[in-house]
Amino acid sequence: MVTQLKCSKCNSKIPIGRLKIIPNAKECVKCSSEDLNLVRAVITGKTTYSEWEVIKNKETKEQMKRLEGKGRRGFGSMLYRGSRQEPSHKSTTGSKVSLYVKTYPHSKLEKVMENVMIWIDSNRSKAISIIDKAKVNDNISERQRKQAMDIVEVLSPSPKIPKVKVKQDNIDPDVINAFKYWK
Secondary structure, eight states: OOOOOBOTTTOOBOOHHHHHHSTTOOSOTTTOOSOOOEEEEEEOSSSOEEEEEEEOOHHHHHHHHHHTTOSOSSSSOHHHHHHTTOOOOOOTTSOOOOOOOOOOOHHHHHHHHHHHHHHTTTOHHHHHHHHHHHHHTTSSOHHHHHHHHHHHHHHSOOOOOOOOOOOOOOOOHHHHHHHHTOO
16 A cells, blocks of 8 residues: 655645655655656557557657647648648637748749859859758758759769779689588
């Protein structure tokens, strides 16, 4: 039997359930300095929940909490809806929570590509650095950067490294036969 203890910080009773799980607990749940772990069901089939996942990493917990509640509602899975960064539904206070999603206008990509086209024939590395600098300065998205790099690769392919043929030593046929059927 577990005896009822009092919290060392707020002097309230520590719940019996907590003492059953953590017998040496000195603090109640509210006063505990330990971070809560996120526990979620892992769907392994269409209708089964057969595994549980415990997430301890702080950044991963925050990401999963952000995605919470964005599961299947009509079309799309939780990860698909979460990746689109749809605004959350009403919060517990009743106010709407909205997320800021950065948009990258096509005009900025066009401006970057104009500068790239100036350098594409004479200095390929300068053209690539213009694209990378635009991404670092947050003028274009990662997707736009990949598109620009594909265009550069088509217009000015990266130099092909010639394959070096390695001369193979002559091996005695008896040695080859000895290892041919080796098991």
